[in-house]
Amino acid sequence: METAPHTTRPGAVPELVLGRYRLGRRLGSGGMGTVHVAHDEQLDRAVAVKRIAVGDPAIAKRATREGKAAARVQHPGIVALYEAGREGDTVYLVSELVRGHTLRELLDEGAFSDRDVLLTGVVLCDALAHAHARGIVHRDVKPGNILVPARPGGDVHGEGIAKLTDFGVAWMAGDDALTRTGDLVGTLAYMAPEQAEGGEISPATDLYALALVLYEALCGVNPVRGMNPARPAHAAQTVRRIGRRMPALGRLRRDLPLPLCAAIDRGVRPHPEDRGTVEELRDALRDALDDVGDEPGTIAAPATERLERAAWGGRHDPWEDDDPSLVAAVRPRPSQRVVAGLGAGVLLAAAVQWLGPAPFAPPLAVAAVTAVLVALLPRLGWLAAVTGLLLWLTDAGAAGTATYVVLAALPVALLARRAGAWWSLPAFAPGLGLGALALAYPTIAGQAPRPAQRFVLGLLGCWWLLLAETLSGERLLFGATGLLDPAVARAPRDLGTGTVLADVAWPVLSSGLLLVGVLWGLAAAVLPLLVRGRVAAVDLVAATVWAAALATGTQALGGVVHGFGATAGAPEPRGLVAGAVLAAVLAVAVRAVSAPSRSGPETRSLP
Structure with a gap:
């Protein structure tokens, strides 16, 4: 297998530690040591080696505790520890090598969708439940300690989805009192109030930190963190916020399912007994998977930058629940x-x-x-x-035309009431139909952030297209005027409200042509799941298959609806092939432009 490059001088032999691990390039460093890529000469595999100088007895004790804690847990959501050993004044912790990125990096780059966040949360809930069952509380759950593996193609959805690392400050059942209370360890911005106060540590401590990580990942804001880390008062500002009530997640992300928001809000409550359990949070995350968007780039900037912008250059603290600036940060x-x-x-x-x-x-x-x-x-x-x-x-005096407007606008306001910025989108369907390209519309509807919104917009686009055909007399796709009485079809703008409802809307609805709208809605809903903007060749194949299925289904449904084919005399939808080609091209192009640019996967392990 390919091993990592070494940082030694040309011709020099890389350092061998613990009798079997050749150290290579340094991956990073933390408060307690440095992490290197290494080659296990006995098993011929790449590993990560954390090197800790233990001249200080306190550091030596912490290193020993980290090794023991990591050895107790074996879970797909936790970085595996292979070996721990000491040579002189240096302790070495050897772990699996995770090729990917930290969650912190992916959130800052806008590379995670809402669904990615929830999947990661499910895995981490299971990982923490596993650790807690073995008497271990991590005490430092934060985005920088969550690794997201990557496949060779750079997809963040690698096997395992996410892995928790760095048990350096973990508390273990059986530790003495000093390791459980009185010592301030962890990261302030994600620290539970009882931990910050040196109080009793419990699984609820990790639950708070994980819920806060998910809160930040979904809305781009960590309300506990000070607005500007570079300012001297940053730490004091963060400390003042620990334990205060946070703005409800549902106010910041009104498009998210309410049970999901409630579970995360519960997890960040100040009192441990009010937070529930990691199992309950996991269930809420899993239940919401089908109701959130799968489009990356939802969070496009670091939380501190967004808070700074929301606070008009930092002139006030956007903490309070009633402060509109914090809500504005995620609009x-x-x-x-x-x-x-x-x-x-x-x-x-x-x-x-x-x-x-x-x-x-x-x-x-x-x-x-x-x-x-x-x-x-x-x-x-x-x-x-x-x-x-x-x-x-x-x-x-154009009551009939006004009725057409109501028939078009009312379903939008009712079915897509939370997607106000997308309410004009169905107009693209008849617009494309004028150019014999109506079949490209589901690609446009497929750009909405949530699956339910994409489905509704796809369905409504077809509805608007059918209404436009009956009003204009033009054949934009099927030629729905063939469904109408000839006298009605000749002068649709001269009709009264009752006639429009009885002799236009009802024939269209009862014909079954809206089944095409259902197909378009389904196609729009699944499009971001198929064309992800990460591997161009895969996207091209997926978009081609998707567009071909869309065209085939549209033609089949248009031909089998009750009485339509014989009445309209239109055996093939107008612009079927051209629309399908444009749909595929648009799907690939839009995803390529909107996908966040990232370099190849980094190699990470225990920080």
């Missing part, structure tokens, strides 16, 4: 709001230009006002714009 980025505003502006300007009689205002002015409203208040701005459009159409 959609300005660029997302601008895109949402522009989309809504273009949509409303087009509606003013084409749906009613003479426009009541220049379309560009309508677009500008709408864009500003939606960018500032995505949902309220969108609803206000639609309400204004309905009032104008009704006043102009």
Whole structure:
């Protein structure tokens, strides 16, 4: 097997320790020692060796405790200890070599999705439960002590998902009182209140730290950490916050499932008896796996930087639960709001230009006002714009057209009520249909952050497409006007509200064509799971298979719905092949652009 490069001079023999391990390059150093890549000459394998100078009796005792603690635990979620030994004044801890990154690095790079965070949390809950059952409390759970293995291709979802490391300050059952109470060990920003006070240590201590790690990973903010580590008052600021009530995770991430937020909020409560157990937290994480997004890049900046921005340059402390600046730190980025505003502006300007009689205002002015409203208040701005459009159409005597607008807008507000920035997205479906490219729409819907949102947006895009076909008389995909009575199809804008509902909406709904919308929703929901932006060749194959299945399913469903094929005379959806090709190309291109750039996998082990 390939061994790690050595840092010795050319021609020099690498140092041999414990009679079998050739030390190579240094991976890193911590408060107690340095970690090297090494080669086990007896078993011909790469390992990690932690080298600890033990001239100080306290350090020697801690090194011994770390070795004993690591030896007691054998779990896929914990870095395995192979051997511990001493030569002179140096203790060596030999462990498995984990090739990958620390969770701290991946969070700072925006390389983790919400689903990645939850999967990691499930593994770590199991790992801690294993350690606690053997009388061990880690006492220093933090992102820097969590390793995420990587496959050779650089995928962060390597075997094992995550591994806990560094048992240097672990407490073990049977330790004397000084190792259990009175000694301040660990990392302040993740330290449970009882640990910071030198009080009694228990499994709830680790639960607090892990829940805080998950809290930070999901919202980008660790409320305990001082805003600027470079400032002298940083540590004092952190100490003051330990034990204070944290802002509810559900207020910072309103898109997350409420039971998940409640479990994490419970885990960071100040009093140990109120936190529950790691098993309960694990169950909550596992139950939420299907309800969170799988798109990397959710957390795009270090938590300290985001807190600093939220506090307007650090002029005040965004700790309090009622402080809007902390909530602002995790709202959609300005660029997302601008895109949402522009989309809504273009949509409303087009509606003013084409749906009613003479426009009541220049379309560009309508677009500008709408864009500003939606960018500032995505949902309220969108609803206000639609309400204004309905009032104008009704006043102009276009009740039938207003009914079309209600049929399009109401399902969006009801089914995607938490995705205000995405409410204009279904308009892309008829827009693409004008260019015979409607089948590319599920790729666009597949960019929403959560599976449920992607499904709903895919379904609604098909619904908007069918409504647009009946209103315009154009064949954008299937030519849904073939479902209507010829008299209705000839003058759809002259109809009354009742006629639109009975002779347009009902025939479309009862035809079964919305099954295509269900297919599009499913395709959008699974797209980020297939095309991940990490290995280009794999993405290309996955996108091609996905697009082919989408095209085949769309054609099959369009042909078998009750009475449609015979009535519409359209055996093949318009632009089927071109739309499928564009769908595949867009899927690969968008993922390649949005995926965080990372160098190849680092080699890590015990820090």
